[in-house]
Amino acid sequence: EPLECAVRCVGIGDTETCLSIGVLGIDGRSLFYTPGDLAEIKRILKAWFVGPMTKVGHNAGYYDRMVIETWLGVTPAPLLDTILLHRLMCSELPHSLGMVGGLLTDVWGWKSGKVATSAASDHELHKYCLTDVAVSARIVEPVAASVKARGQEEIVILDHKTQDMCVGLHRNGMWVNQRTRLEFEIALEGEISEKRKVCMDASGLAEHNPNSFLQVGRLLYRDWGLTPHEYTELGDPSTADACMRAHLVDRRIEGEQKAYIEALRKFRRAVKAQSTFIRPMGVQTPDGKGLGASDGRLHADYNAHTPVTGRISSSRMNLQNVPKRFRKCMEPEKGRIYVGADMDQLELRAASAMANCEKYLEVFNDGGDPHAVTGEMLYGTAWRHGSDDDRKRMRDFAKRFVYAVIYGATDQTIHDVIVSVENDKGELVYADLALRETAALRRRWLREAPEFEQWWETTVETFRRDKFLADPVAGRRKDFLNGEEFNELVNYRVQAAGAAIVSVASMKLIDGPIPFGEWGHGTGLVNQCHDALCAEVPADGVYVDADGEYQAKPGSLVARVQDAITGTMTMRVPGLDVEFTAEARLAMSWDKAT
Numbered sequence: 111e112p113l114e115c116a117v118r119c120v121g122i123g124d125t126e127t128c129l130s131i132g133v134l135g136i137d138g139r140s141l142f143y144t145p146g147d148l149a150e151i152k153r154i155l156k157a158w159f160v161g162p163m164t165k166v167g168h169n170a171g172y173y174d175r176m177v178i179e180t181w182l183g184v185t186p187a188p189l190l191d192t193i194l195l196h197r198l199m200c201s202e203l204p205h206s207l208g209m210v211g212g213l214l215t216d217v218w219g220w221k222s223g224k225v226a227t228s229a230a231s232d233h234e235l236h237k238y239c240l241t242d243v244a245v246s247a248r249i250v251e252p253v254a255a256s257v258k259a260r261g262q263e264e265i266v267i268l269d270h271k272t273q274d275m276c277v278g279l280h281r282n283g284m285w286v287n288q289r290t291r292l293e294f295e296i297a298l299e300g301e302i303s304e305k306r307k308v309c310m311d312a313s314g315l316a317e318h319n320p321n322s323f324l325q326v327g328r329l330l331y332r333d334w335g336l337t338p339h340e341y342t343e344l345g346d347p348s349t350a351d352a353c354m355r356a357h358l359v360d361r362r363i364e365g366e367q368k369a370y371i372e373a374l375r376k377f378r379r380a381v382k383a384q385s386t387f388i389r390p391m392g393v394q395t396p397d398g399k400g401l402g403a404s405d406g407r408l409h410a411d412y413n414a415h416t417p418v419t420g421r422i423s424s425s426r427m428n429l430q431n432v433p434k435r436f437r438k439c440m441e442p443e444k445g446r447i448y449v450g451a452d453m454d455q456l457e458l459r460a461a462s463a464m465a466n467c468e469k470y471l472e473v474f475n476d477g478g479d480p481h482a483v484t485g486e487m488l489y490g491t492a493w494r495h496g497s498d499d500d501r502k503r504m505r506d507f508a509k510r511f512v513y514a515v516i517y518g519a520t521d522q523t524i525h526d527v528i529v530s531v532e533n534d535k536g537e538l539v540y541a542d543l544a545l546r547e548t549a550a551l552r553r554r555w556l557r558e559a560p561e562f563e564q565w566w567e568t569t570v571e572t573f574r575r576d577k578f579l580a581d582p583v584a585g586r587r588k589d590f591l592n593g594e595e596f597n598e599l600v601n602y603r604v605q606a607a608g609a610a611i612v613s614v615a616s617m618k619l620i621d622g623p624i625p626f627g628e629w630g631h632g633t634g635l636v637n638q639c640h641d642a643l644c645a646e647v648p649a650d651g652v653y654v655d656a657d658g659e660y661q662a663k664p665g666s667l668v669a670r671v672q673d674a675i676t677g678t679m680t681m682r683v684p685g686l687d688v689e690f691t692a693e694a695r696l697a698m699s700w701d702k703a704t
Contacts, residue, residue: 115180119134120155125244131151136235152182162188167192167246169193169207169415171193171277172273175189191273192249193205194266194415195257198257198262198269201588202418202588205416210249214248220238261587268614269414272420273415276414278635279638280412282407282633283632283636285440286407290438295389302380308373309373313370336363339352339357355541387436391408421605441699449668451675451704452704453612453642454690454692457513457608460607460688461517462688463686464582474688481509482505485505487554488511489508507540511551511555514527518597519597525548525549528540570599577589579603581607582607583614584610588606611690612679616643619645620634633646650668651666660695672694675692
């Protein structure tokens with residue numbers, strides 16, 4: 111954890127000469143210098159890290175930067191991060207220094223093992239550190255030359271600003287209400303126990319562990335004789351969730367078998383929720399189970415260099431993938447409030463603009479409901495004459511359908527996506543949908559929106575001509591090293607454009623009205639979840655209206671932040687004939703903020 115780690119050594123240098131400054135021995139006690147000498151060394155390093163020379167490192171703008179900020183109290187600048195450059199050079203390859211250095215220099219293999227955390231001696235650790243420094247220096251020239259040759263120089267600035275945001279998001283973290291988290295943990299324990307019993311009873315076996323893939327496979331495919339849907343790499347029948355869903359939509363599965371599979375899925379769902387989300391939200395313990403820091407906040411890692419589309423990713427608990435119901439655990443600290451917004455139909459708007467689809471562009475420009483338009487396209491008379499409840503049901507289906515169809519997916523793929531949709535209880539909502547119905551709906555939609563099929567063909571032709579695709583907002587390239595894959599080609603430009611739009615909005619907010627830490631520790635943006643932003647600010651001027659909704663008094667700080675988020679996330683982009691919109695709202699828990 112860069113905010114709390116003990117610095118053992120610092121390495122600096124160039125392609126020819128490197129210097130390792132020892133601070134703390136690998137035993138965690140030995141010191142290399144007297145307190146007076148160390149203070150002088152830190153003074154020299156502080157001056158160097160903010161001096162005019164460009165500092166270069168691999169992921170140095172994230173991890174190393176935070177370590178230096180915490181240890182020395184200065185931000186290294188100017189700084190160039192080669193991990194960001196390598197993504198612009200070749201987005202589809204791994205970006206680790208071991209991989210990049212092995213390809214671009216004559217140094218290789220020094221990353222094998224875990225020398226950084228388990229060195230046998232101080233000498234071994236320092237040698238490892240210095241090799242990192244030398245390799246980082248030697249890859250700068252070839253990586254930078256490639257970025258320039260590919261015309262990606264302008265994106266370097268955007269990516270470094272995005273990395274700055276990742277640092278701010280990590281430092282801020284999100285405050286966790288431990289009482290709410292504990293309520294979820296107790297509820298999940300009860301569900302795990304209940305579904306385990308259902309599985310045991312339905313299996314008819316005195317001893318059965320639903321957490322054992324081996325025992326589940328024997329029961330389903332040996333004892334019950336069900337037909338496997340997929341096989342593992344070792345040739346065994348797969349018991350993955352996709353296979354369990356396939357069994358549930360098979361109308362021949364009934365009685366105890368259906369009860370078992372339904373309970374098994376809910377058992378697994380509860381076990382995963384407990385281990386992946388709820389327990390990691392807890393306060394850190396000596397055994398390392400909880401990730402919560404001493405400030406009560408969960409400080410996830412955000413990575414600006416991983417997804418090829420330019421999105422950021424999250425790890426050390428993925429705060430971009432927390433199910434909505436568990437987001438209730440995240441709250442603003444006392445005296446503060448969340449101001450959040452998500453982009454309205456971001457990918458559908460971008461895809462419609464790229465395809466120049468008249469029906470969707472018209473409804474977007476009129477401020478209408480695009481999912482109602484999809485509902486009418488799919489259901490026609492039934493939509494026009496349906497009751498409110500019928501329309502609500504058809505609209506929900508249409509919303510899920512359109513995001514599966516706009517990227518040119520096959521009938522089977524669209525069907526697989528739709529039948530896997532679950533409600534909050536883990537129940538399959540559209541399990542009875544037949545493949546032939548999906549195929550008929552897809553044909554009907556394409557008749558109503560033929561521009562999409564033309565756009566798909568143009569996208570493929572562009573790739574065949576240029577051997578790469580670039581998004582229309584930032585110009586970020588992807589070469590598709592694995593060859594021409596239709597769905598990936600169509601999907602890329604939309605997702606990359608959406609990522610660029612959200613990044614631009616985020617940068618404007620951070621550089622302007624919502625800087626990190628402006629109103630104290632943990633204030634400013636606390637989460638960027640692909641197409642959504644959430645900020646934590648002092649709750650001055652907030653009141654509750656007659657409907658129980660949080661409102662901000664005109665002119666108050668919260669009102670200004672709310673207006674800034676709405677205004678900044680509402681924009682037009684050159685080359686895309688559609689307005690991108692969002693509306694900020696106030697909430698006292700994350701699940702209601704975005």
